[in-house]
Amino acid sequence: MTARERSELARGLTFVSPWLFGFLALTLVPIFLSLYYSFCDYSLLERKPDGTLWPVWIGLENYRNLLGDAEFYRTLRNTAHYAAISLPAGLLVSLGLALMLNAPIRGQAIYRTIIFLPSLVPVVASAMVWMWLFEADLGLINAILSRLGISGTVSMEWFNQWRGLQGEARVRDFALPPQWLVDDRLALTSLALMSIWGIGHTVVIYLAGLQDIPVELYEAAEIDGAGTWRRLLSVTIPMLSPVIFFNLVMAIIGTFQVFAVPFIMTSGGPARATYLYTHYLYDNAFTYLKMGYASAMAWIQLLIILALTGIAFWTSKRWVHYQGR
Known part of the structure; x- marks a missing residue:
């Protein structure tokens, strides 16, 4: 490699070094650390018997607990x-x-x-707008549905009788206009x-x-x-x-x-x-x-x-x- 080629290589590495450092420090290292931590007991609220908060290797225990x-x-x-x-x-x-x-x-x-x-x-702004649109009493969507005469209750009794559902298994009636973010269904x-x-x-x-x-x-x-x-x-x-x-x-x-x-x-x-x-x-x-x-x-x-x-x-x-x- 000639002196000029070495100089160009050094300039190139200097140019990309901020990106390489960011990739290593903020992406690659956290990926491997998370893989290591997934096999460890690493809770920031519980001290180990020796009084430290360092992760302790427990193998597949976290994965077994998840299952x-x-x-x-x-x-x-x-x-x-x-x-x-x-x-x-x-x-x-x-x-x-x-x-x-x-x-x-x-x-x-x-x-x-x-x-x-x-x-x-921005995501936060979109979420706030849609929270208002979906609002049960003052939201724009339900206001439009009410003006169109879509209101009252949709009875699900026919469905419960057809499926023979009893007790907690029964499907509740639907309110109109819908309770978009309040109804768990x-x-x-x-x-x-x-x-x-x-x-x-x-x-x-x-x-x-x-x-x-x-x-x-x-x-x-x-x-x-x-x-x-x-x-x-x-x-x-x-x-x-x-x-x-x-x-x-x-x-x-x-x-x-x-x-x-x-x-x-x-x-x-x-x-x-x-x-x-x-x-x-x-x-x-x-x-x-x-x-x-x-x-x-x-x-x-x-x-x-x-x-x-x-x-x-x-x-x-x-x-x-x-x-x-």
Whole structure:
């Protein structure tokens, strides 16, 4: 290596050193520490017999305790319920909006801006706005429903008799307008539907994919007599499948890490109906200060996300079509 090459290498390393230091100190080291802590008894509230707070190696004990933790399973179910609603709803609504924005309509740039702007609003501000919109007595949504005459009570007696439900198993009547964030049967669904508010980035990615589809394919399909729906199913969706797959993977990763909005809007209530996995992890780490237990939860969360992402990649071979292949 010449002196000039060594000089250029030194300048390059100096240039990237702040990023490398930040990556090591704030990302890589915490990752390995959390893996180590997940095998340790590391509570900041309990001193060890020798009077220290240092982590003590306990092997798989944290993971065994998690498998017997009822709250662990409850939060997993709640998170799966949330994902089952928000993930497909977000992907489908964003795709529909992208298809409309891709059409030759007047004021297209304005509509794109309107759809993208909500994704730029800070999470806390969005949560506060939606808390007011969902407010049972003074919220805008229920005010509109009341003006439309949607009020009263929906009796669920017919359902209870049909299923033969008795006692605590009986389904309660629904009040109209709905008690969005107060009714434990609606709160999680309300939060999942509210997540559609921030799909601006997904719409933009879909729109870029739509504009990359060769026009010749639509012209050939039209010559063959294909209508609007046939062109959508036979041309648009297959050609857009790599973009759909990308958005699906990103949605899986994001949905299973959602925390701020449920934490702000419902704090896990009512009746733990919106108590998600990340909220329970946060409580263990920063409320109960059980760092070892929380680290084990974090690694299980990572394994779940990796498993779901792996399934998505495995199934993608059947429905994702890349140009030129």
